[in-house]
Amino acid sequence: MSDIPAELKYIASHEWVRLEADGTVTVGVTDHAQDALGDVVYVELPEIDVVLSAGDEAGVVESVKAASDIYTPLSGTVIAVNSTLEDAPEQVNSDPYGDGWFFKLRLADAGELEELLDADAYAEVCDAEG
């Protein structure tokens, strides 16, 4: 059973979102996703200041097995990326909700947060995938 922290929000393509105290959000991929991917060997991150719409491709994560697109769960401007993943992509496996984060957004529309899945709803998505 994978780890699905109750305080985070999710989308069905296996990204997680954490709302920070300053109103920005941090995005990464879930424990379920990293387990399915296997060892991560390369991560392509978005550019700082790029404006994204919810559902846009925001990067790529490559594992020993395959390449997968990373989607942004929310619309906004990229204000930070986790450049430590360039040299230590294995952080996505070892700490998907911590050191393995991908990027931070300044939200265009905080109302979009309401459309995300909570932990229970995301757990159902994972269960359905088996």
Add this chain to the structure above:
Amino acid sequence: MSTALQRTPLADAHEAAGAKMVPFFGWEMPLHYGSQLEEHHAVRAVGGIFDVSHMTVVDVVGPGATAYLQRLLTQDVATLKVGEASYGAMLNERGGVIDDLIAYRREVGYRLVVNAATRDRDLAWMTEHLGPDVVLTERDELAMLAVQGPEALARAQAWLGAAAPAVDALGAFAFLEAGDRFLARTGYTGEAGFEVILPAGEVVDAWAALLAAGLKPAGLGARDTLRLEAGMNLYGQDMDETVSPLEANMGWTVAWAPEDRAFLGREALAAQKAAGVPRRQVGLRLEGKGVLRSGLTVCQATPEGGWAPVGTLTSGAFSPTLKEGIALARLDAGVPKAAALAVELRGQFRPVQRCRLPFIKKHS
């Protein structure tokens, strides 16, 4: 329609070790035991054990065995002494590779180890071309382990017992039989070590003893990146029945002498050689960060500043040892050695460097 997957005698041991089991050509096999990368590094640094019991072992005996294999295989088994083995292939009449294999010369007859993926095709082909006075016996009651790495032999000493000094003294591709253990200095990683074929009833104890000696279980995932770094082909990816050994860096396995040895596929192969081999296998390294994958298109720079397709990646991966994307590719033979090449990766043309194989220095 689905058929039940076959399990090796070690399947329970794999699951107990936390293996992620996956279907693999009719077998349920361990992909990894947690981290494919750690298993890869363990084999390069110390030693690992692979369950390769899915491989197909066929014994070939009878007064006609040598003549039969001289017709069936690209290598010249008549040059093998008892206790020696060689790598080669079975070809169809068009010179395409039906399978790659190792042939071992035993005191009585020969042993062939062929791929699990091609078992049915191989056995059908071998039966179709069976010569007089030859008996083929598939030995599916035997299991097989690959024990590979710089410390593989040292750590296996206790398990090898009285046979240890003799196994140590063997050269590459030599083997010996000690009781019911068939011990060969072969492998698929580029590391020193050995492979052992033994009765299925003994493999669980062998596995446990080798793990206790500090060797790490390694799965199919690590096996693939290790063999790719070592520049070794994988059947079905780097060659198949539409590819000749000359197009897959396997020309060295073809024994052209004696000239009157009429092995299957020889005429087609000789014709291809005379006309010029149309495609060549090369090694490629990706410049900058990223991963190469099989199936990607290789392009050559055009004088107009564009890119023209000249080949395909047949195997690609992130090399855990070199920490960069590496690949085997099949390119049009006309591409000059110094040509600027790129691989089309997510819509971008990423520069690649042609390089010598293997990607890493071998220690076998």
